[in-house]
Amino acid sequence: MLQSPDIKYKQLNGQEIIIMNKKVMVAGHICLDITPKFPDTTKPNLAEIFKPGKLTNVDNAILSLGGPVPNTGMAMARIGADVLLNGKVSNDSFGQIIKELLGPKLARSFSTVTGQNTSYSVVMAVPGIDRFVLHNPATNDTFGSEDINYEDAKNCCLFHFGYPNLMKRIYENDGSELTKIYKKVKSLGLTTCLDMSFIDPASEAGNADWLKIMRNTLPYVDMFMPSIEEVTFMLDRKFFDKRQTQAAEDDPVFFYQPQDYSNISKILLEMGVKIVALKSGINGYYLRTASADKIAQLGKACPADIDIWSNRELWCPSFKVNKFASGIGAGDATIAGFLCALMNDSSPTQSLRIANTVGCQNVQTYDTLSGIMDWQTTLTQAADMSRPQNPLQINSKGWNYDQNDQLFTGPNERSKP
Numbered sequence: 001m002l003q004s005p006d007i008k009y010k011q012l013n014g015q016e017i018i019i020m021n022k023k024v025m026v027a028g029h030i031c032l033d034i035t036p037k038f039p040d041t042t043k044p045n046l047a048e049i050f051k052p053g054k055l056t057n058v059d060n061a062i063l064s065l066g067g068p069v070p071n072t073g074m075a076m077a078r079i080g081a082d083v084l085l086n087g088k089v090s091n092d093s094f095g096q097i098i099k100e101l102l103g104p105k106l107a108r109s110f111s112t113v114t115g116q117n118t119s120y121s122v123v124m125a126v127p128g129i130d131r132f133v134l135h136n137p138a139t140n141d142t143f144g145s146e147d148i149n150y151e152d153a154k155n156c157c158l159f160h161f162g163y164p165n166l167m168k169r170i171y172e173n174d175g176s177e178l179t180k181i182y183k184k185v186k187s188l189g190l191t192t193c194l195d196m197s198f199i200d201p202a203s204e205a206g207n208a209d210w211l212k213i214m215r216n217t218l219p220y221v222d223m224f225m226p227s228i229e230e231v232t233f234m235l236d237r238k239f240f241d242k243r244q245t246q247a248a249e250d251d252p253v254f255f256y257q258p259q260d261y262s263n264i265s266k267i268l269l270e271m272g273v274k275i276v277a278l279k280s281g282i283n284g285y286y287l288r289t290a291s292a293d294k295i296a297q298l299g300k301a302c303p304a305d306i307d308i309w310s311n312r313e314l315w316c317p318s319f320k321v322n323k324f325a326s327g328i329g330a331g332d333a334t335i336a337g338f339l340c341a342l343m344n345d346s347s348p349t350q351s352l353r354i355a356n357t358v359g360c361q362n363v364q365t366y367d368t369l370s371g372i373m374d375w376q377t378t379l380t381q382a383a384d385m386s387r388p389q390n391p392l393q394i395n396s397k398g399w400n401y402d403q404n405d406q407l408f409t410g411p412n413e414r415s416k417p
Helices: 066-077 093-102 169-188 210-220 228-235 237-247 258-271 328-344 348-363 375-383
Strands: 010-011 014-017 023-028 029-035 062-065 082-086 087-091 111-113 119-123 134-135 157-161 190-196 274-277 286-287 313-316 401-403 408-409
Touching: 010 348, 029 093, 062 066, 062 093, 066 087, 066 157, 066 258, 066 328, 082 087, 087 093, 087 190, 093 190, 093 210, 111 134, 111 408, 119 328, 134 274, 169 210, 190 210, 190 328, 210 228, 210 258, 228 258, 228 274, 228 328, 258 274, 258 286, 258 313, 274 328, 274 348, 348 375
Parallel strands: 023 082, 023 157, 029 119, 087 111, 157 190
Antiparallel strands: 010 014, 029 062, 119 134, 274 286, 286 313, 313 408, 401 408
């Protein structure tokens, strides 16, 4: 069973109308997810289900897309942005299915090769057991700077790349291919954005010199949007291990302190990043920005009001949901909301609320995209100051709660809206 995002655009006299007039390219990791559906009556016993020689009946398989290219890019398209997707697939059956799910409009900038296999995952979601995934990186591991469609990128205002740590050729050799990509795209005048995924410490990527990779690449990255855990792993492995140990079986995000965010964002700003947005799970979104002269260098997607975006340190709590379905793709969804807000000249406080709003839309459905609303609906939801937020307690020195904007301002907050 194919699971397509059903992206719809407003129509006027039969002509497609894009709500946002700025084009964006989303590139990086993409794969085909194959999810066999187990009957609800299936007993949660893996040893019995996968007993050698046994036949286990399942229901229809769901074919969907995984990775930031579909999760962030297609979410932006659903919101109303004009999106080009740039992933790499083979001309095999899996590659054809991926492009069919995307549709010709979104997939027109794809890199398609012969003689390789397309990346795929088999998602095993047995009732009553945490899901596990069998993954073949395939074409993601061979993705290089030559797979970026720079001619199409020239027509965009913003370039976003996701999950380089899951793409072998991108992170090996101290990230030379990643640096090459960002250096080239930045030379075209685009605003550049980078996202990460969790790095398995025991993997090959976990042994890469991420501090060196970041030092090589971040001078060409305008906006860096990893989670607090991902960026801590890359910049300070010992401190990452410390927070993991403190958390034990709990969620480590609860053990990071406000000063940790300030310290890490300072390092990233010194490396060249102009906007640092750190995903914090249920704790919401942390934002810190550079000085006005640095913000002015953002590129084609630079906001009109540079002052309002300069020297900010904000933390916006996430929104409560009536029914939590799944957190898959929630981080990618928040990035989609933030980038759409930035491209529509929203303020930093508005952009954080919009990011959290799109994340809230995401977690109320089991898939990554069907909950994402159009731009006007998202704006209306984000502007509703009566919506309850998840509790966030910040008692650290220099942090204050702004009742009007319903967020915290940090010790490095200098500019007021």
